[in-house]
Amino acid sequence: MKYVALALAAVAVGTPVLAEYPxxxxxxxxxxxxxxxxxxxxxxLGTLLEEELGTSIAVLNVAGxxxxxxxxxxxxxxxxxxxxxxxWNSPITTVPQVQQTAYQPDSFTPIASTSETAxxxxxxxxxxxxxxxxxxxxxxxxxxxxxxxxxxxxGTMQLAAERIFQxxxxxxxxxxxxxxxxxxxxxxxxxxxxxxxxxxxxxxxxESGEAKCLIVTSAAAVPAxxxxxxxxxxxxxxxxxxxxxxxxxxxGTDQAIVDRLAEALEKTVNDPSYVEFLATKGEVPNVVxxxxxxxxxxxxxxxxxxxxxxxxxxx
Amino acid sequence: MELISQIFGxxxxxxxxxxxxxxxxxxxxxxxxxxxxxxxxxxxxxxxTYSMEPxxxxxxxxxxxxxxxxxxxxxxxxxxxxxxxxAIATTFDGFPMAQRGEASRALxxxxxxxxxxxxxxxxxLMTIGPVLARAxxxxxxxxxxxxxxxxxxxxxxxxxxxxxxxxxxxxxxxxLGTVGLDQLSGTPRFTFGExxxxxGLDLIVILVGLYALPPVIALxxxxxxxxxxxxxxxxxxxxxxxxxxxxxxxxxxxxxxxxISVGILPGAGGNIAAFLSYNAAKSTSDDPESFGKGNPLGVxxxxxxNNADNAASMIPALTLGIPGNVIAxxxxxxxxxxxxxxxxxxxxQNPGLVGGFMVQMLLxxxxxxxxxxxxxxxxFAQVQRLPGVMLVPMILVLMAVGxxxxxxxxxxLWVMFAAGIAGYVLEKLDVPLAPIVLGLIxxxxxxxxxxxxxxxxxxxxxxxxxxxxxxxxxxxxxxLIVWPMLRAWKRRRA
Numbered sequence: 001m002k003y004v005a006l007a008l009a010a011v012a013v014g015t016p017v018l019a020e021y022p023x024x025x026x027x028x029x030x031x032x033x034x035x036x037x038x039x040x041x042x043x044x045l046g047t048l049l050e051e052e053l054g055t056s057i058a059v060l061n062v063a064g065x066x067x068x069x070x071x072x073x074x075x076x077x078x079x080x081x082x083x084x085x086x087x088w089n090s091p092i093t094t095v096p097q098v099q100q101t102a103y104q105p106d107s108f109t110p111i112a113s114t115s116e117t118a119x120x121x122x123x124x125x126x127x128x129x130x131x132x133x134x135x136x137x138x139x140x141x142x143x144x145x146x147x148x149x150x151x152x153x154x155g156t157m158q159l160a161a162e163r164i165f166q167x168x169x170x171x172x173x174x175x176x177x178x179x180x181x182x183x184x185x186x187x188x189x190x191x192x193x194x195x196x197x198x199x200x201x202x203x204x205x206x207e208s209g210e211a212k213c214l215i216v217t218s219a220a221a222v223p224a225x226x227x228x229x230x231x232x233x234x235x236x237x238x239x240x241x242x243x244x245x246x247x248x249x250x251x252g253t254d255q256a257i258v259d260r261l262a263e264a265l266e267k268t269v270n271d272p273s274y275v276e277f278l279a280t281k282g283e284v285p286n287v288v289x290x291x292x293x294x295x296x297x298x299x300x301x302x303x304x305x306x307x308x309x310x311x312x313x314x315x
Numbered sequence: 316m317e318l319i320s321q322i323f324g325x326x327x328x329x330x331x332x333x334x335x336x337x338x339x340x341x342x343x344x345x346x347x348x349x350x351x352x353x354x355x356x357x358x359x360x361x362x363x364t365y366s367m368e369p370x371x372x373x374x375x376x377x378x379x380x381x382x383x384x385x386x387x388x389x390x391x392x393x394x395x396x397x398x399x400x401x402a403i404a405t406t407f408d409g410f411p412m413a414q415r416g417e418a419s420r421a422l423x424x425x426x427x428x429x430x431x432x433x434x435x436x437x438x439x440l441m442t443i444g445p446v447l448a449r450a451x452x453x454x455x456x457x458x459x460x461x462x463x464x465x466x467x468x469x470x471x472x473x474x475x476x477x478x479x480x481x482x483x484x485x486x487x488x489x490x491l492g493t494v495g496l497d498q499l500s501g502t503p504r505f506t507f508g509e510x511x512x513x514x515g516l517d518l519i520v521i522l523v524g525l526y527a528l529p530p531v532i533a534l535x536x537x538x539x540x541x542x543x544x545x546x547x548x549x550x551x552x553x554x555x556x557x558x559x560x561x562x563x564x565x566x567x568x569x570x571x572x573x574x575i576s577v578g579i580l581p582g583a584g585g586n587i588a589a590f591l592s593y594n595a596a597k598s599t600s601d602d603p604e605s606f607g608k609g610n611p612l613g614v615x616x617x618x619x620x621n622n623a624d625n626a627a628s629m630i631p632a633l634t635l636g637i638p639g640n641v642i643a644x645x646x647x648x649x650x651x652x653x654x655x656x657x658x659x660x661x662x663x664q665n666p667g668l669v670g671g672f673m674v675q676m677l678l679x680x681x682x683x684x685x686x687x688x689x690x691x692x693x694x695f696a697q698v699q700r701l702p703g704v705m706l707v708p709m710i711l712v713l714m715a716v717g718x719x720x721x722x723x724x725x726x727x728l729w730v731m732f733a734a735g736i737a738g739y740v741l742e743k744l745d746v747p748l749a750p751i752v753l754g755l756i757x758x759x760x761x762x763x764x765x766x767x768x769x770x771x772x773x774x775x776x777x778x779x780x781x782x783x784x785x786x787x788x789x790x791x792x793x794x795l796i797v798w799p800m801l802r803a804w805k806r807r808r809a
Contacts, residue, residue, distance in 0.1 A: 208660070
């Protein structure tokens, strides 16, 4: 709430200066192909933003390199408020760990984060653990015995899991798949022992009893997964890694424009229709703006750098 | 009974019907334009339908999906440009037919075969979907490896006369498939420090270049100023005789089964279904030599196979909540917007909606007959009346626009032209192109699966053969290689 008040205060000061912004269409780069999670969230948000800002929004999908192709291309845009980047955290904080990229987390003007969701680790009902604590103990007692599926090598999901594992001295075998759907299929078929991925695909199977989710990668527990422990309750609140989405502008964007956009995003993200849309994907709105957002990016980048280095993945 | 009337009552309302018809027409056009693909169209249009009746949105998805799968055949037959990756196998016999002046006949066969494949698939979705979906869970990485090998075994029938050149082409395809970030170790391979190469070479960019550019160059070489006359097109008179239709029934049955089986496996797509169907048609034929030279059965097999993949690819999504491809993921997203929770309970939550979508997959398959057969085929076949000097620049512009919009990258245009020039040179040297494509599609699938399987077994290769299911598919693969040899040997003795 503190940030909200800050943003609103900033907007109150900033708005009169740029009464005319935006005066033409805004182009939003999405560093992912059409149809994915980031794309659908950004497009839906775009329709609401169009109304709020009174201008049209053109979406440009630039896919490839786990997001780095689109972000690199976006770096060439002018900081005039008419080119924005709508991305999830991985291209900014994870990809630079494993690829040579032309950008760093501080290469942008942060506008606002929009929504977030935790990852979860789930096992079959016969797995010898009923709580998050027992789960970690079982893994620690059997190094190299269990396999866990994840969203891809060096991806945020794998780093989120390893961040927890490394703290506990756990060795589990990472099996990278093409996405949560593929991981779920292999988990349900018994080809991997542990499901690692986003919450919503696995949710129906926790209800039917075919999966028990024992840990979420957020500090707090997630109401939809009552059996899963939040990291705070395991004494690892500082190891939180989420999947989250944000809007960034090129470095050097005028503060008044940043404030105007942050205000508009604050409003549209919390619009009931958008909150409802997010809920279907297991996401919740969380708007962080300005310096706090820059700090959030940098902290995550630094923490994941250590994890990647321990895994020998870093560039 | 109540359920059935509920489902049909929902589907046969003005909104959903209009959406299905409009989307089927749109889908045919999207499929026909290389580069534009159903995923893109559905992703763009779906957000606009969130406030509408759910069956309008789903009817639109079904129409675009089924329509585009047939639409891809149109440029494949007329110009040898695969409108979608799944239409590659259609070019093998479709284009030679068009060159013989039988474009209309080929389009008609493609249209019927698409409709039949789609219908069979929709019926499978409605009846045995849940059972099939559970079966797919037995497919782990070891099984996926063998599925890819099974597909690659069909290279044998595609290499053409010169086996060495064919195998060289296949090896080249495999090599192209290794470009990019290695999915299992995160190591960049053959990227030369270029960021855009990290995600590998885009399949459709390579396909459009490799397949479409050589005939365009050939067209330019002809310096044709007149085009075909209306009478030479033989548009009106084309009637496929009953006997020929009957001869296609076994092909349709086989291709439908193959398409459905491939479709239910998440991750395997319509292009693999079309290849396997084509291969099956060729290797069971009494006259395998005629394939690739304009055999109508080749068109029938490929088109039936790729459409049979469609509804079946919805089976794991609707019954397990596991989207097998992006379109299935978008459908799940649309259902969630309307308050449904994907997973095993999906059908019971709202049978009217989920059942309605299944019926729409069926109806839009049948709509292909009306939209494609009557209207589109006649309109599109007129393309051949244009003189080459006009056609060449038009096709080039279409190709460039289509390729650019896939990733929004200019560099893809250069990749396409490079692939096209390579394709032109290779064809002059009698090197077949199909094995390149097959290597490019199946190579990464085989490599990643086998490495995943070995990671899971901690490096023990016997697991590739000893899991009961993997052993079965391995044997089938060996059978696929040996069977044509046996037949050829028998023929020679007889």
